[in-house]
Amino acid sequence: MKRLQDKVAVITGGGSGIGAATAALFAQEGARVMVVGRNEEKLRKTVQAINQEHVSYTVADVSQVEDTQRYLREAVERHGGLDILVSNAGIQGEFRPISDIPVESFDSVMAINVRGTWLAIKYAFPELQKRGGGSIILTSSAGGLGGMGISSPYVTSKHAVVGLARAAAIDGAPHRIRVNAVCPGxxxxxxxxxxxxxxxxxxxxxxxxxxxxxxxxxxxASNEEVARLNLFLASDDSSYCTGGAYPVDGGWSSSLP
Ligand SMILES: NC(=O)c1ccc[n+]([C@@H]2O[C@H](COP(=O)([O-])OP(=O)(O)OC[C@H]3O[C@@H](n4cnc5c(N)ncnc54)[C@H](OP(=O)(O)O)[C@@H]3O)[C@@H](O)[C@H]2O)c1
Incomplete structure (x- = not known):
């Protein structure tokens, strides 16, 4: 039996990197997958490379309310429900000392990395409840567990993502919705x-x-090494895990000063 047989998964940032590798692994494990991103060409390539029935894409900006509602609605319409959300879309932002970073640059990192993640959880919850529960996985970072210089917007946003996993896990528990963060190096x-x-x-x-x-x-790390942690958290193998922040970072976070 495949580990995600007939589960429906939405993966944001699925046109490249960790998201594309996660989509491929989930599809291999029997899931129906929809990948989400802004760049249609990247999304199309991800879907073509997987080359399986029940794998599709939609173009959306995760920082926008209407786009978030639409991509979740499309997943439900195409596949009959929602069981797994991987909120993975993110940007790095600028590398400069805090005083040199424009406010607009901070705002754009927070809009995608934090607001986009919060919106995805907010609108996915009712759909997961209809299925009697599910799993939400948020891509944070080793930079969500400790400080790094010249990256204040990114580090701030990724700490917020860990906070979101913890808060949403408590809201989700009565509904059997598990929420965890992964923290790649x-x-x-x-x-x-x-x-x-x-x-x-x-x-x-x-x-x-x-x-x-x-x-x-x-x-x-390779993208696939992160995808394998996502698979564990998406599947029933992690049935007692919620509210966690899991490093997949070669030991980076345990050695932060
Ligand atoms: N790479 C690393 O070393 C590393 C380490 C720790 C954590 N992470 C986190 O891992 C996640 C995935 O990144 P990655 O490593 O796979 O790099 P990536 O290839 O740059 O992937 C980021 C994805 O996010 C999507 N995205 C960005 N803004 C978006 C928006 N407003 N709406 C919809 N999609 C958007 C991009 O798609 P479009 O171009 O189509 O918008 C892209 O596919 C990110 O959250 C990142 O912060 C990465």
Whole structure:
């Protein structure tokens, strides 16, 4: 028996990286999956690569109320309900000391990473209740468990995501809705490539080596290593886990100063 047989899962940020790997793994485990993002081309590629019936996409901006209501409604209409939400869409924001970051830049990180996550939970709850419960997984970060310099909007937003998992887990418990956060360290994908380019244009390899050197396991995670934690939290294997914040970071958060 597959671990997510006939479950319906919505995955935001599913056009790339962790979200795309999670969509592929969930589909392999029998789930009906809808991926959500702003870039249609990326979403189409994710769906084509999985190449399975009952895997689809919709274009939406997770920071918008109407878009959130619509993508959840579309999932329910296409698949008859909702069992799993992976609220994973996120942006990095600017790398600068706090005094040099424009207010608008802080606001845009909070709008996507925090408001978008809160909206997804708010509007997913009634649908999960109709199914007698379900699992919500929020992508936070190792930066949601400890401080990092020149990343104040991102670190603030990812701490808020951990808080949201804890608060929503308590609201969800009477309805058998579990809510957990995953906290990846550096992952080998587009987001980290952009970070390397931003922090050290022309010197990306040195930046990468420096970041990997701070991880006790001395390497980045793959998208699939994070997806496997998402699968555990989505499935009944984690039936007694709620309100948790789970590092998948090669030991990074346990070694933060
Ligand atoms: N990569 C890392 O090292 C790392 C480490 C810790 C945590 N994380 C977190 O992991 C999550 C997934 O990121 P990733 O690593 O897989 O990098 P990624 O490839 O950049 O994925 C981020 C995804 O979020 C989507 N997104 C951004 N803003 C959106 C919006 N307003 N509405 C809808 N979708 C939006 C993007 O899709 P569109 O371009 O289509 O909008 C993209 O597919 C993020 O929350 C990130 O903060 C990443």
């Amino acid at each position: 550096p992952v080998d994908n587009d987001m980290m490539t952009n970070v390397e380019r931003t922090l050290g244009a022309g010197n990306e390899a040195a930046i990468r080596e420096w970041v990997a050197g701070r991880v006790p396991l001395k390497r980045f």
